[in-house]
Amino acid sequence: xxxxxxxxxxxxxxxxxxxxxxxxxxxxxxxxxxxxLVERKVSAWIQDRVGPNRATPFFVQYLPIIGPALVRLxxxxxxxxxxxxxxxxxxxxxxxxxxxxxxxxxxTVIPALMTIAVIPFGSTLGNSANPMVIADLxxxxxYTFGIGSLGVYGIVLAGYASNSKYPFLGSIRSSAQMISxxxxxxxxxxxxxxxxxxxxxxxxxxxxxxNIFHWMxxxxxxxxxxxxxxxxxxxxxxxxxxxxSESELVGGYHTEYSSMKFALFFLGEYAAMIAASxxxxxxxxxxxxxxxxxxxxxxILNGLGHILCFILKMGVLLVMFIWTRWMLPRFRYDQLMxxxxxxxxxxxxxxxxxxxxxxxxxxx
Amino acid sequence: MTKVVERKPLSAFxxxxxxxxxxGLKVTWKHFKKTLFQGQPATMEYPEERWVVPEGYRGAPYxxxxxxxNTKCVSCQLxxxxxxxxxxxxxxxxxxxxxxxxxxxxxxxxxxxxNMLRCIFCGxxxxxxxxxxxxxxxxYSLTGESRAEMIYNxxxxxxxxxxxxxxxxxxxxxxxAKEQEEFxxxxx
Numbered sequence: 001x002x003x004x005x006x007x008x009x010x011x012x013x014x015x016x017x018x019x020x021x022x023x024x025x026x027x028x029x030x031x032x033x034x035x036x037l038v039e040r041k042v043s044a045w046i047q048d049r050v051g052p053n054r055a056t057p058f059f060v061q062y063l064p065i066i067g068p069a070l071v072r073l074x075x076x077x078x079x080x081x082x083x084x085x086x087x088x089x090x091x092x093x094x095x096x097x098x099x100x101x102x103x104x105x106x107x108t109v110i111p112a113l114m115t116i117a118v119i120p121f122g123s124t125l126g127n128s129a130n131p132m133v134i135a136d137l138x139x140x141x142x143y144t145f146g147i148g149s150l151g152v153y154g155i156v157l158a159g160y161a162s163n164s165k166y167p168f169l170g171s172i173r174s175s176a177q178m179i180s181x182x183x184x185x186x187x188x189x190x191x192x193x194x195x196x197x198x199x200x201x202x203x204x205x206x207x208x209x210x211n212i213f214h215w216m217x218x219x220x221x222x223x224x225x226x227x228x229x230x231x232x233x234x235x236x237x238x239x240x241x242x243x244x245s246e247s248e249l250v251g252g253y254h255t256e257y258s259s260m261k262f263a264l265f266f267l268g269e270y271a272a273m274i275a276a277s278x279x280x281x282x283x284x285x286x287x288x289x290x291x292x293x294x295x296x297x298x299x300i301l302n303g304l305g306h307i308l309c310f311i312l313k314m315g316v317l318l319v320m321f322i323w324t325r326w327m328l329p330r331f332r333y334d335q336l337m338x339x340x341x342x343x344x345x346x347x348x349x350x351x352x353x354x355x356x357x358x359x360x361x362x363x364x
Numbered sequence: 365m366t367k368v369v370e371r372k373p374l375s376a377f378x379x380x381x382x383x384x385x386x387x388g389l390k391v392t393w394k395h396f397k398k399t400l401f402q403g404q405p406a407t408m409e410y411p412e413e414r415w416v417v418p419e420g421y422r423g424a425p426y427x428x429x430x431x432x433x434n435t436k437c438v439s440c441q442l443x444x445x446x447x448x449x450x451x452x453x454x455x456x457x458x459x460x461x462x463x464x465x466x467x468x469x470x471x472x473x474x475x476x477x478x479n480m481l482r483c484i485f486c487g488x489x490x491x492x493x494x495x496x497x498x499x500x501x502x503x504y505s506l507t508g509e510s511r512a513e514m515i516y517n518x519x520x521x522x523x524x525x526x527x528x529x530x531x532x533x534x535x536x537x538x539x540x541a542k543e544q545e546e547f548x549x550x551x552x
Contacts (some may be wrong), residue, residue, distance in 0.1 A: 045399040046392045048406035327388030328381075 033078035085263035100161035105264035112271035122307035140201035162256040163216030170252030174243035180340030185230035187348035205287030217284040231276040239328040277317035394438040426525030434466035436497035441475035443489035451482035
């Protein structure tokens with residue numbers, strides 16, 4: 001570590017950023033893999049099933065009691081899934097528009113991964129010059145919205161490129177859904193930033209870090225509800241999974257995809273889910289701050305504690321995402337539109353107005 | 365007559381989706397709790413746990429032996445004839461073949477093969493058999509590593525079928541015949 005100190009600040013910054021990017025990427029990928037496992041397990045339990053419990057790598061036989069328990073929990077299932085996706089035949093139908101067909105999965109995944117860049121996932125690890133956020137942008141929220149909504153283009157492109165009716169319908173639905181919910185989502189966040197007066201996500205966390213009562217969810221509950229519902233629509237999760245709707249559109253936008261290209265869509269969906277959870281934690285649940293407060297971390301241990309706290313909060317939201325899937329049936333298309341345009345947009349506008357009035361006359 | 369189900373308009377409270385969410389949560393939690401905490405999934409972990417096959421289940425057809433352990437089949441080939449997917453193949457005995465191992469039976473099949481890949485477990489062979497020599501038994505999961513392995517021969521079918529004493533038609537016939545050997549006939 002000593003030689004690290006003698007490097008000039010720019011090199012230090014670059015090295016540190018690369019490390020953060022790599023670690024965040026690795027953690028995110030692990031999270032995606034295990035989010036899939038959690039989804040499968042929770043879904044199984046809700047449906048009176050057992051879920052994946054067979055994947056047994058060779059080294060399990062050397063672990064006496066823990067090994068079989070881990071196998072029962074399906075801990076090794078993501079490994080098997082990954083290998084399966086890589087080894088499957090990558091089939092490209094003859095009638096697709098090839099360039100877009102290859103481009104679409106990448107366009108879905110990359111924005112979902114890029115959103116993570118501005119999320120402050122921890123305070124610091126001892127050195128206050130290096131906050132635990134990959135890019136501490138002043139316009140963090142604008143960046144997330146700008147990049148996040150690009151993910152839909154991947155889906156639209158997939159539908160167009162597949163040159164087949166079900167993916168096409170799925171992608172049309174996806175674009176309509178994006179238009180109606182992106183607006184409500186953006187407007188719900190406006191009121192949050194009116195209260196805080198900053199667009200930087202680190203400042204958003206700093207505003208809330210005192211204790212659980214300073215969390216934004218108490219000050220802006222309506223904004224949270226709108227953001228939450230819009231997040232479900234944005235990530236194509238049930239009850240708003242109209243672009244995918246297995247029962248009516250076969251598989252929706254990814255009907256024609258197989259192997260790794262399908263895996264990328266899958267990965268993109270879960271990465272988007274994780275990104276949305278991370279956003280919600282940052283905006284409404286105090287980010288990495290402990291519920292009892294505690295402020296900026298001193299020391300590595302406390303810093304790791306903050307990261308763990310962030311991950312736990314995110315985990316709770318992820319389970320909620322998964323659980324909701326079994327609570328509600330899929331919305332009809334017109335219901336979805338009504339909810340977006342006629343309920344949430346007026347509500348969000350009213351929320352902005354009320355927040356503005358309160359800020360102007362009661363507590364500036 | 366068409367029955368018109370009246371749809372009441374949703375109340376303002378219902379339109380907030382809150383009652384739906386609450387009932388959805390209730391149902392999912394009930395099942396989640398039942399499976400995870402009480403360990404009562406509706407499914408069975410198949411190769412380790414198996415269901416109890418009920419009496420009279422119509423699984424794979426096997427040949428059976430009579431109460432003395434003799435082959436009941438007399439190679440009449442009715443089952444071969446009736447078998448819809450043509451899964452049964454009987455090689456009847458020739459003049460030099462081994463005689464039937466049952467006392468007063470004229471012949472038994474030299475070879476009796478059922479292709480379990482073709483068999484549809486319909487039970488027509490059992491229904492048509494005049495000798496009650498073939499029965500649909502309780503095996504439902506037959507596996508093998510090759511097609512050849514799935515063609516069950518006479519020996520295998522007899523071993524799997526076991527002894528089935530049934531109505532013992534030929535034993536009674538024999539008794540009747542013995543009784544009629546004396547004259548005058550006292551009992552009919």
